[in-house]
Amino acid sequence: MKASGPIPPEFAARELPLAEWIAQAGSTPLYAYDFGIVRARIARLRAALPSGVGIHYAVKANPYAPLLSAIAPLVDGMDVASAGELEKVTAVMTSKSMSFAGPGKRDAEIEAAIVAGATINLESEGEASRAFAIAERLGKVPRLAVRVNPDFELRGSGMRMGGRASPFGVDASRVTALVKRIGSAGAEWRGFHIFAGSQSLDTAAISETQAATVALAGRLAEEVDSPPPLVNLGGGFGIPYFAGDVSVNVEAIGRSLGQQLDRRPTILSATRFAVELGRWLVGEAGIYLARVVDRKESGGETFLVVDGGLNHHLAATGNFGTVVRRNYPVAVAGRIGAEAEEVVSVVGPLCTPLDRLADRVALPRAEVGDVIAVFASGAYGASASPSAFLGHPAVREILVGV
Numbered sequence: 001m002k003a004s005g006p007i008p009p010e011f012a013a014r015e016l017p018l019a020e021w022i023a024q025a026g027s028t029p030l031y032a033y034d035f036g037i038v039r040a041r042i043a044r045l046r047a048a049l050p051s052g053v054g055i056h057y058a059v060k061a062n063p064y065a066p067l068l069s070a071i072a073p074l075v076d077g078m079d080v081a082s083a084g085e086l087e088k089v090t091a092v093m094t095s096k097s098m099s100f101a102g103p104g105k106r107d108a109e110i111e112a113a114i115v116a117g118a119t120i121n122l123e124s125e126g127e128a129s130r131a132f133a134i135a136e137r138l139g140k141v142p143r144l145a146v147r148v149n150p151d152f153e154l155r156g157s158g159m160r161m162g163g164r165a166s167p168f169g170v171d172a173s174r175v176t177a178l179v180k181r182i183g184s185a186g187a188e189w190r191g192f193h194i195f196a197g198s199q200s201l202d203t204a205a206i207s208e209t210q211a212a213t214v215a216l217a218g219r220l221a222e223e224v225d226s227p228p229p230l231v232n233l234g235g236g237f238g239i240p241y242f243a244g245d246v247s248v249n250v251e252a253i254g255r256s257l258g259q260q261l262d263r264r265p266t267i268l269s270a271t272r273f274a275v276e277l278g279r280w281l282v283g284e285a286g287i288y289l290a291r292v293v294d295r296k297e298s299g300g301e302t303f304l305v306v307d308g309g310l311n312h313h314l315a316a317t318g319n320f321g322t323v324v325r326r327n328y329p330v331a332v333a334g335r336i337g338a339e340a341e342e343v344v345s346v347v348g349p350l351c352t353p354l355d356r357l358a359d360r361v362a363l364p365r366a367e368v369g370d371v372i373a374v375f376a377s378g379a380y381g382a383s384a385s386p387s388a389f390l391g392h393p394a395v396r397e398i399l400v401g402v
């Protein structure tokens with residue numbers, strides 16, 4: 001038997017309105033995102049952060065349009081990674097608060113960002129040159145920030161010093177020259193974007209990284225000899241997925257950031273700061289629900305075959321950036337918290353052994369027709385999965401608790 005991950009506390013003692021959700025979606029499989037949880041997350045983060053530190057939503061974590069509309073009024077900005085995401089966000093945000101990061105921005109994407117008034121987080125000198133030329137052709141002043149490839153890294157555990165070769169950002173040693181070019185090209189320099197890592201559950205490491213980020217921004221600002229209007233500190237706050245994982249302490253992160261900002265370099269005294277989070281804001285608000293189509297025995301083990309899997313939820317099958325496959329939090333959806341009665345594997349309908357949502361977990365007995373819930377599924381779910389693979393129907397999505 002293998003352990004299942006921790007069910008988020010908001011769902012652990014709750015009866016899900018399954019019939020209602022399935023009716024609303026039309027059928028299983030589906031993702032349900034509980035906006036009440038997202039709203040509470042944003043409020044908690046707001047209370048924890050020093051006043052004036054902005055909260056940006058990283059859209060790629062979950063770009064479901066109704067979710068974006070609901071989040072927009074509660075955050076200070078949205079960060080996109082493609083023209084497709086930009087288009088979705090333009091519908092719900094004002095230009096001042098949109099930024100566009102990501103390597104390989106095509107000319108048409110740069111143009112769309114300039115037209116929309118979004119800040120482009122430059123990933124390279126070449127991208128800067130193209131942005132200058134496109135802005136000139138359009139007769140517009142582009143808003144440009146420099147994404148810095150920092151000389152440190154936030155890891156799952158701890159912070160490592162030492163820069164790495166990276167497709168993301170401009171090496172810290174070359175940033176000053178690029179900012180000077182932005183100035184001489186007559187573009188509007190918006191500041192720095194410094195993103196050092198993702199999915200960390202190490203509160204101290206996140207604080208250490210933020211301190212290093214503020215220090216780096218100060219150093220670069222001194223070199224440039226100009227205060228950056230905005231420093232985007234990145235995010236990296238993880239959520240518990242697996243047995244033994246413990247949530248980050250955002251209150252402690254906020255206190256530490258407050259101390260860092262109180263003693264920040266003078267050149268940053270008028271600079272605004274923001275954190276940029278995807279997963280932490282929405283991840284635990286989402287549940288993936290799939291119905292048991294078949295129950296079978298093989299080699300002494302029991303398999304529950306459900307109507308969706310890797311095609312909708314690649315991450316839960318352990319195939320999206322995990323080295324060792326471990327179980328997400330799972331439950332029989334109608335009986336969360338009920339006594340376990342058997343050990344089963346939950347597999348999807350795809351003809352590949354990779355399609356396994358839960359490996360040998362203890363659950364109450366489920367029959368054909370029952371629904372299995374996979375928790376912590378609100379980020380990097382539907383949009384991060386190969387939905388066309390094997391041609392099964394697309395997953396449905398609903399937003400509840402708005």
Ligand SMILES: *Cc1c(COP(=O)(O)O)cnc(C)c1O
Binds near residue numbers: 198235276
């Ligand atoms: C993906 C991404 C994020 C969001 O990361 P999470 O782990 O979902 O919080 C933030 N900033 C940038 C630049 C990203 O690429």
